[in-house]
Amino acid sequence: MINVDEKKMPWFEGMTIASILEQIEDTQFCSVIRLNGKLVSSPKFSETIVPDNSTIQLLPLVAGG
Amino acid sequence: MGQLNLKETTSVSYERAEVKKGYTDFSLRINLDTNNISITPIEEAVKEKFIGGKGYDLWMMWNAVSANTKWDSPENAICISSGPLGGTPGYPGAGKSIVTTISPLTGAPIDSNVGGYFGPYKKFSGFDVIQIDGKAAEDTVILIDGIENKIKVFSASDLPEDSYEMSAALTHYFDEKKPVNVSIVTAGPGAAKTYFGCLNFSWWDAGRKRVRYKQAGRGGIGTVFANKKVKAVVARFGAVSMKSNNPADLDALKQVTKAHAKEINTLDPKQNRMAIVGTTHLIPIMNDHDCLPVHNFKFGSHPESHVIGEDVFQYIFDKGFDGCWRGCSVACAHGVKDFSPFTGPYRGTKVFVDGPEYETVAGCGSNLGIFDAQTILEINFYCDAYGLDTISVGTSIGFVMECFENNLITLDQTGGMDLSFGSRYNTLELIHQMARGKGFGTIVGKGIRKMKAIFAKDFGADPKFMQDIGMESKGLEFSEYITKESLAQQGGYGLALKGPQHDEAWLIFLDMVHNFMPTFEEKAEALHWFPMFRTWFGLCGLCKLPWNDIVPEDNKNTKEPAKVAKHVGWYAQFFSAVTGRKVDSNDLITMSEAVYNFQRIFNLKMGYGTREHDTVPYRSMGPVTVEEYQSRAERYDTQLIEKYDMDISQMDTKSKVAALRQKREEQYELLKDAVYTRRGWTSNGIPTIETVKRLGIDYPEVMEILKKNGIE
Incomplete structure (x- = not known):
């Protein structure tokens, strides 16, 4: 089981950030997430493997700089 | 009182104006x-049109200078204002000062938005805006004392030379018992000897019992300050509360303050964690999106960037409250205690470093090939102590390093210093030279535009190549984002009024990643509304971060997520609650538009402000060199084939570089056309008569300047 924005989701072997986002609605603006506190950006979503019991936070929009 | 040698030369008592609805008027x-001190009412029409903050500064500047005024002319003024909302404790980011002058780098008005308590203290002492002009005969300290209701001018000697020590000494000098009552603006020795001197704005950190600093960095305002022989401007004021602005509707103010502060407190820990890591979270994000400047903006990422990002700084930053204004919940102004420099006058001692922020890490770290947090901290420390803008320092040295690696300059010119990328010790030595006004550092301290001319004339360097790789526009060095894949952000930099600083428009992600603006017209629309919101913060005395760096959880479901409508609505409520002037979100844009266009015409008055001055170096648009192209060959090849429908099978890399360049430069010119049209400007980038009339800035002198430039 993993925790995504304080909601539980079932975990599976080989799970990536990209595969998680595919299961969630309205994530088109999500270009950065925190995986167990570490920032991961969209170019690495497909290659980043999510371990079981992970906590993930979706950063909604990167608009300011 | 301490033992500093200050001799009072002028003292004026005044009746302190009560703040009403955010203004002293x-x-x-x-x-x-002359040491003449004058206190003048601000006309209602000026207040209505220019709002405060940057608007007031520009109006004062406009009346102070002529078209012939240079940065070091006596009549050039330094203006500081905080805006009607500035000084609201607890509202996130509501303690900013906005500083303007005619810039030594650009020759046009520059503005810088800075934290610390000076702006609010100055206002509560009775003045919405201050103007300092003329030149002192000897080193001078100015005191604005809102407790004793006195303005004093001192001649000063034996002051500590660097900005840090001077502010600390003067803080204790002017209020030994309550240092929290004092905020000081200082420059430093580097400001006097370079063209990109910054100003340090202080506040007393009660938790750590020490003076802290934020910087008005851009455009050399510290250089003008030092040229006027001003060592420090001090504001002294007592207790501040939500009633200090005497708001029109205190309950509404409390309500909206609570709402925005609560949101930041709730969401920042889930999003950027700025209260813990400042803006260093941007390092890994920019690196992963190929937007982190590496080796003079040649590349956008580097495998070692992880050692200079939030993963490191979250452990280095000293723990504690780090708001640069009272009660600010963003609290991003972090610092490092007990840092021990390995070079310079502080070598081997322990100092407190205020910073670094993202811009400093990127500009003085990755952009120079320095992937070492300790060296970046030391650069940050000495730049602040010497009064140097870390962005211009980083971008200028990056340019020097690329020139050195391409043999455009050699050891003969650098005084024997190897200035290859990654040269940590010699980077620091250059900074010490800038402060001493000695050696090759004096040339670097003139900024990129002047370096290009010197390198070409005196060293025979190739001017065309330097034009391509010298990251300056309008004479100001670029801040620290790679824009090659975001046309909108190329415009965000190139079309910014003061030069390439991201505080006017930061559209990289909205454009490149989120794809909100695929067409020229949509990019132009964004290059209209985004700068207007950012301008508004400068009018009101606010920080830009709480608007769209922390985003509501339901923002994605709104009609226009890029605008973060919930926060804009709160800002309108904030403005109404303080000033009593009922406004909605659209009014914020209208307020800004008048001042924004006025500033564009101010540029025109100073001999700039037309299309040719909105040019950017090709390095900001695309790959200049074969090496650069080949590093992202798949991306560029794909674009040539798919976007531009070209057959590249027989082309070598040099030809591909040229083909891509032609296309990208065409795109940038088309963007200019679209933006000028959207902004109500001519194809030469000048506001039309219709535009200035619509905005109510058709003053006689404005019309005369337009006429002089062929606009009737």
Whole structure:
């Protein structure tokens, strides 16, 4: 089981950030997430493997700089 | 009182104007030629049109300077204002000062938005805006004392030379018992000897019992300050509360303050964690999106960037409250205690470093090939102590390093220093030279535009190549984002009024990643509304971060997520609650538009402000060199084939570089056309008569300047 924005989701072997986002609605603006506190950006979503019991936070929009 | 040698030369008592609905309605002018101090009411029409903050500054500047005024002319003024909302404790980011002058780098008005307590203290002492002009005969300290209701001018000697020590000494000098009552603006020795001197704005950190600093960095305002022989401007004021602005509707103010502060407190820990890591979270994000400047903006990422990002700084930053204004919940102004420099006058001692922020890490770290947090901290420390803008320092040295690696300059010119990328010790030595006004550092301290001319004339360097790789526009060095894949952000930099600084428009992600603006017209629309919101923060005395760096959880479901409508609505409520002037979100844009266009015409008045001055170096648009192209060959090849429908099978890399360049430069010119049209400007980038009339800035002198430039 993993925790995504304080909601539980079932975990599976080989799970990536990209595969998680595919299961969630309205994530088109999500270009950065925190995986167990570490920032991961969209170019690495497909290659980043999510371990079981992970906590993930979706950063909604990167608009300011 | 301490033992500093300050001799009072002028002292004026005044009746402190009560703040009403965010305004005192008075300005203060200090002329250093005569030591004349004048307090003048601000006309209602000026208040209505220019709002405060940057608007007031620009209006004062406009009336102070002529078209012939240079940065070091006596009549050039430094203006500081905080805006009607500035000084609201607890509202996130509501303690900013906005500083303007005619820039030594650009020759046009520059503005810088800075934290610390000076702006609010100055306002509560009775003045919405202060103007300092003339030139002092000897080193001078100015005191604006809102507790004793006195303005004093001192001649000063034996002051500590660097900005840090001077502010600390003067803080204790002017209020030994309550240092929290004092905020000081200082420059430093580097400001006097370079063209990109910054100003340090202080506040007393009660938790750590020490003076802290934020910087008005851009455009060399510290250089003008030092040229006027001003060592420090001190504001002294007592207790501040939500009632200090005497708001029109205190309950509404409390409500909206609570709402925005609560949101930041709730969401920042889930999003950027700025209260813990400042803006260093941007390092890994920019690196992963190929937007982190590496080796003079040649590349956008580097495998070692992880050692200079939030993963490191979250452990280095000293723990504690780090708001640069009272009660600010963003609290991003972090610092490092007990840092021990390995070079320079502080070598081997322990100092507190205020910073670094993202811009400093990127500009003085990755952009120079320095992937070492300790060296970046030391650069940050000495730049602040010497009064140097870390962005211009980083971008300028990056340019020097690329010139050195391409043999455009050699050891003969650098005084024997190897200035290859990654040269940590010699980077620091250059900075020490800038402060001492000795050696090759004096040339670097003139900024990229002047370096290009010197390198070409004196060293025979190739001017065309330097034009391509010298990251400056309008004479100002670029801040620290790679824009090659975001046309909108190329415009965000190139079309910014003061030069390439991201505080006017930061559209990289909205454009490149989120794809909100695929067409020219949509990019132009964004290059209209985004700068207007950012301008508005400068009018009101606010920080830009709480608007769209922390985003509501339901923002994605709104009609226009890029605008973060919930926060904009709160800002309108904030403005109404303080000033009593009922406004909605659209009014914020209208307020800004008048001042924004006025600033564009101010550029025109100073001999700039037309299309040719909105040019950017090709390095900001695409790959200049074969090496650069080949590093992202798949991306560029794909674009040539798919976007531009070209057959590249027989082309070598040099030909591909040229083909891509032609296309990208065409795109940038088309963007200019679209933006000028959207902004109501001519194809030469000048506001039309219709535009200035619509905005109510058709003053006689404005019309005369337009006429002089062929606009009738």
